[in-house]
Amino acid sequence: MKIVIAEDDELIRKTIQLRLLKDGHEVVCCENGLVALEQIEKIRPQLIISDIMMPYVTGLEIVGTVKQSYTPEIPIIILSGMGQEEIVLEAFQLGADDFITKPFSPNELSLRVKRFSQRQK
Amino acid sequence: MKYLAFFAFAFFIISFLLISYVMIRLTIRHSRRVKLMKWKKMCDLLVRTAILAETHQINDEFKLTPRVKMMLSNGYFRRLLTDKLLVAKKNILGHSADGVTRLYLQLGLEKYAVAKLRSRYWNLKASAMQEIGLMGLTIQLPQIYRYTNNKKELVRDEAQLTIIKLFGFDGLRFLDIISYQLTGWQQIRLLHELSLVESENFSAIDKWLQSENKSVVIFAIKLAATYRRFELYNDVALHLENIDEEIRLEAITCMKKWEAADAKELLMNLFPQEIPKNQLAIATAFQTICTNVDIPKLISFLDTENNRLKYLLIKAIACIDVETIKVLKNSFSPAETDVLMIINQVEGEIIK
Incomplete structure (x- = not known):
């Protein structure tokens, strides 16, 4: 499965990348929302995992842009912090498909990705 | 001519020294930056190893290179590694987080x-x-x-x-x-x-409600309200008559959260002598604790200059019985535009 990860924290980004690589996915990492949008347009991934708070373009903007301009069928998992329920709801209204609250377990993320992967098969 | 040669020589020497100084500084800075990047990579690798470790046994140790052990004596490297471990611990859960703690302890941080x-x-x-x-x-x-x-x-x-x-x-x-x-x-x-x-x-909220520290009393009331400790009703109700206005305000807020109908009489009696800020809080509480029998009293409280208070009282009446505010509307003369506008606003909100 082709996955784009948009996360500004390098450690978290790499952790998610390595976990998903281990599961056999093809992963492209982006350090901010702007790069993520470029990559999404370029490679048309099968799944997007995006943090909410990011420089230049936020996770919400990514959800909005993907669901309106590009292919809306690409599922998006939002990574949110504790106490960001309002923003998560906004993300869902914009079309996000799932969310994970930080702190999160990489194993749980892997399972959620697996679920999306099975759905696409 | 002699002077010119001297100045040219001096200029050359100064320029040479200046350029050498700048070059040395840049080289040092570059090598520091390279070193820092290496350290960052080293730290990232270590933390990622801990996060993605397959083993979850508490006694299992991570394999550390002698270089890492040696580097721990360097304060800057240690700070960098600790920060990375803390970021990981903040963002990661489960076995991965346990791995981070294990590495932290193994390194003796x-x-x-x-x-x-x-x-x-x-x-x-x-x-x-x-x-x-x-x-x-x-x-x-x-x-x-x-x-x-x-x-x-x-x-x-x-x-x-x-x-x-x-x-x-x-x-x-x-x-x-x-x-x-x-x-x-x-x-x-x-x-x-x-x-x-x-x-x-x-336990011990009752003790904190008696504390001499005002903020502890306020916090204890917040705890009682948040965790629905209804058994403390009498202790909190006592604070409705506390001499401190902030404590009274917190007690009013607690009664509102609890929707404590038992406190209704006390709040009704306290309302006229309360300070404006607390009157607003009581009027908000009335929305949840008053019933039909209290409407005449609420109407009597409308005799105030404070429009915000009027709004909250009318809203309380509307929450009890929306038909009453229609009757109320007719009881005011058209000259009393303020209160009529408030009634219209409340009506509009209720319809929504």
């Missing part, structure tokens, strides 16, 4: 946290407590407890949060001893921290 805790600089003490709390280390407890009443606000705030992180509701016993005031912001942070741990039927 807790020794440095303890040393920082004893530092004479308050910022280092505060950061050490954050570290200890995040890593869940129950070390140096007496010292951290002592810091919960430290004269430096940041130190005592961090100590209080650390104690809650480590012991949940049991940690609240620092409320017995603090003499400094808990700020409104600190109370929010403490409540947030408590919301992350499993709620228990913790």
